[in-house]
Amino acid sequence: MKKIRDFQEFVSKGERLYLRHLSVDCVIFGFHDDSLKVLLLKWKDGGHWCLPGGFVKKNEAVDDSATRILKDRTGLDDIFLQQFHAFGDPFRDRNKELLSIQGKSGKWLMERFITIGYYALVEYSKVSPQPDWLSEECKWVDIHKLPKLIYDHQDIVRKALAELRRSLNDHPIGYNLLPEKFTMPELQRLYETVLDKTLDRRNFQKKMLSLKILERLKERKTGGAHKAPYLYRFDKKKYAKAVKQGLRFGF
């Protein structure tokens, strides 16, 4: 199939290409410099802000739609996307007139959509944000300074953040977000940023070490004013196993 070239073609071919009534929205969290950001799009038409999203091709797995959307907007491959909720209120995208689509061929786009939400946590500086046909801009916005979002996208972000935080209880994070070698305080700051709260230093270290996914290196970090802290790295095999099987953490 040839790639769709512009918004008009997308609107007119969409009905044939995509499953009716079904969309995917991605909450892409970015971690950088001890702060948590969300990737947003700004529409050309009216300047409304929204989440990166798209539709499900007639023979495409919904997970693959999410991966495709993430790839199109960020350039990133091989990112773990977690499906977290389907938003199925019949009035969730009631203010469809924001789209200002005319003509019969765009009718499918004005119907009710159930959207399936996915989230990912990525290292912000690895992303090259790409606007879609609707948008003039694709950019990172601090989670504490979100603009007004269309439809129920604010709820979608809120739920995604709650689920990301919940996932910290039974899944490790850090791989791909921290440098290969990192200190315990660096790892703690990642968790503190996502949880948006301060954690007890000794408890955190004890819990983290008990997971047995970290390898303590012989070298120490040098250059700071304090006593040189140990460097760690993830044991990739054990980390992957913990992602797959889950673990018990409990924040």
Next chain:
Amino acid sequence: MKKIRDFQEFVSKGERLYLRHLSVDCVIFGFHDDSLKVLLLKWKDGGHWCLPGGFVKKNEAVDDSATRILKDRTGLDDIFLQQFHAFGDPFRDRNKELLSIQGKSGKWLMERFITIGYYALVEYSKVSPQPDWLSEECKWVDIHKLPKLIYDHQDIVRKALAELRRSLNDHPIGYNLLPEKFTMPELQRLYETVLDKTLDRRNFQKKMLSLKILERLKERKTGGAHKAPYLYRFDKKKYAKAVKQGLRFGF
């Protein structure tokens, strides 16, 4: 709208009534006599086993579809249903010919469906299982003795059970499943049944009491051979708050 009377009418009116490509499946767990069961349907046509499910009306919230399906199959109202996953593989219901539907009006039913999974945990003896149009039987089956299920329904049960167990880390269970007054060993058996593992008695009691959702009564249970154990009941307000806000348990 008049109620649909039979399977033929359901097939022929379905396309106009329901959203295309979208279904709901419910994993209804039943707790009774220290064992965990799942409510299943057995088709008239071929005797295949499946989960109770249905479709989403054009103006119906997906959560309301799940509530309607639960009510139709169990007679139960006011049951907390938890959405847990959307199953979106294009081949998940590939063996549609099991349905043996003929004629053009049933074409919508033979297309691809994305199904949204919900689970509930109910007190088995409160349920009056009701077959649907497709089924000759609706009954409880022990989770350890499930028959072969159609499509990906086995995966749906597995995922629902994993999510129910995961939910025990941050949500209480017991209300509506235990008598109003119960002993700590009775509560522990409920948790052990859902988790399918033995828990340490003292640890369990300590954790449970730390949640502060239990009220210890002055009366004790009498009649057993052992020292009469304390009776407890849930503090409904605190229990409801814990359901809403979540709590930290960590099994």
